[in-house]
Amino acid sequence: MQKHLMYIAGQWVEPSTGEWFETDNPFTSEPWALIARGGAADADRAVRAAHDAFTNGPWKDLTASARGALLRRLGDLVAQNAARLAELEVLDNGKLIAEMRGQVDYVPQWYYYFGGLADKIEGSVIPLDKKGYFNYTRNEPLGVVAAITPWNSPLLLTAWKLAPALAAGNTIVLKPSEFTSVSTLEFVKLFEQAGFPPGVVNVITGYGKEVGMPLVEHPLVRKVAFTGSDATGRVINETAARGFKRVGLELGGKSPNIVFEDADQDAAVNGAVSGIFAATGQTCIAGSRLLVQESIHDAFVERLLALASTARMGNPLDSGTQVGPVTTRPQYEKILSYIEIGRNEGAKLRLGGGAATRPECGSGRFVEPTVFTGVHNDMRIAQEEIFGPVLSVIPFRDEEDALRIANDVRFGLGAGVWTRDIGRAFRMAERIQSGTVWVNTYRAVSYMSPFGGYKDSGMGRENGAQAIRDYLQTKSVWINMGAGTANPFVMR
Secondary structure (H helix, E strand, O other): OEEEOEEEOOEEEOOOOOOEEEEEEOOOOEEEEEEEOOOHHHHHHHHHHHHHHHHOOHHHHOOHHHHHHHHHHHHHHHHHOHHHHHHHHHHHHOOOHHHHHHHHHHOHHHHHHHHHHHHHOOOOEEOOOOOOEEEEEEEEEOOEEEEEOOOOOHHHHHHHHHHHHHHOOOEEEEEOOOOOOHHHHHHHHHHHHHOOOOOOEEEOOOOHHHHHHHHHHOOOEEEEEEEOOHHHHHHHHHHHHHOOOEEEEEOOOOOEEEEOOOOOHHHHHHHHHHHHHHHHHOOOOOOOEEEEEHHHHHHHHHHHHHHHOOOOEOOOOOOOOOEOOOOOHHHHHHHHHHHHHHHHHOOEEEEOOOEOOOHHHOOOOOEOOEEEEOOOOOOHHHHOOOOOOEEEEEEEOOHHHHHHHHHOOOEEOEEEEEOOOHHHHHHHHHHOOOOEEEEOOOOOOOOOOOEOOEEOOEEOOEOHHHHHHOOEEEEEEEEEOOOOOOOOOOOO
């Protein structure tokens, strides 16, 4: 198996620990690559390289327009290498080639968009209430940013962090998930080709406690951008707070997908299936709670089951596959344990309910698309993020009841509303407590539109013009234009 080195200060380096670990293919359950097992010394080396590039290297002297040009060049290189990068993602995380190729084909847009924003960062001239002074503001980069990414969509979620951070003028230490490091290490080769100076982007690999937390704790890191579980996000937030670091957290979800009786039933069924079974449910915005109005509940469920039961499982590199394997063994075991929890809680199992043993699944980690009805919102399968192909169907009476159920959860990342009533659509969008609300669609994202969570689903926003502000700090500059000498013991 090929060994994958870490990338620090423009060089490919071995881990200080001298240790490596295997990463496996979720479809075959067999190891296919060796990843460097970094430690605290590697985190320190990478942060210091990024800090040196920020303070001393040519990066700090580049104009904003030059930074933007580098990002746009990077976007071109990603587009040229999209097929190879997408295939590596599938081998590493087991998601469908159609999904991964679609994501990687879309990734260049982040580098184009934020490359265009790089020289649009403007300060302000403040009309003061004091005569004789000129006051203006500067928006300046923070310094070293630690970006920690998850295993479900590595390159897409890396772009969400790197593009605005680099456009703002920061330098980066990137730590991918230990389960899916290969595509990120292949991607980082493009930075040198694009012309980025050494040390501007660094990649360290390994386990969270061994290399991730030393990165979060490092005194030279000024911001931590993290996507992952709420439990890990909470620890990162608490740790970063001790060093007064900025944090951006995109965490879990338990998103309600709400179907009203007046909805386009065909579209809503497709949206419900897409919301939970696409990406094998391994997405933070999974519509894992399906709220269906009582008047159509039974008929809608039957249509849902009919469509979900046709899902084709198998090799994720096959373009005809619709549901792939679970990326990691711990996650696979977690999903199966939650199915058992649902049974024990008294929910009615209507579809799936266990590991998939179909011949086309081979030796991979597959879970059958699973649907529970008779679910009450206080059940664990309705309150806790499962991150797998497990759907909880909950009936509701009217708008108020739907809102009560939708908001009665500690998460608030996404929500779907299916209705033909435009007034209802606006009312629901206003009152649902989540960072994104989709109406008559689901799982749509764009580099132009802010994304993030309410409540335990995180803090800060990624994407859109707003995102770049989270990687900047404001400086106020005062110039005395002849205000004269004042009493030195009194505030001006």
